[in-house]
Amino acid sequence: MCTSGVFSIEGKKSIPIRMKACIGCKSCVEVCKERAITVRDLEREMSEIASLLLKDLL
Ligand code: SF4
Numbered sequence: 001m002c003t004s005g006v007f008s009i010e011g012k013k014s015i016p017i018r019m020k021a022c023i024g025c026k027s028c029v030e031v032c033k034e035r036a037i038t039v040r041d042l043e044r045e046m047s048e049i050a051s052l053l054l055k056d057l058l
Pocket of ligand 1: 001002003004005006018021022025026027028029039049
């Protein structure tokens, strides 16, 4: 799911512990069956390489 290491698994729950590492790809939103995750617009931009790597997900 999150390749940026935003989440940590604690017990049976996924807890966002590094929210500043989020690149806004929204892959976590797509896999969350409970629709518990919202990704708001981020001010930072992705690098050209990151954009190319994630182009099929965005
Ligand atoms: S939007 Fe992407 S980078 Fe941010 S928490 Fe979700 S999966 Fe991780």
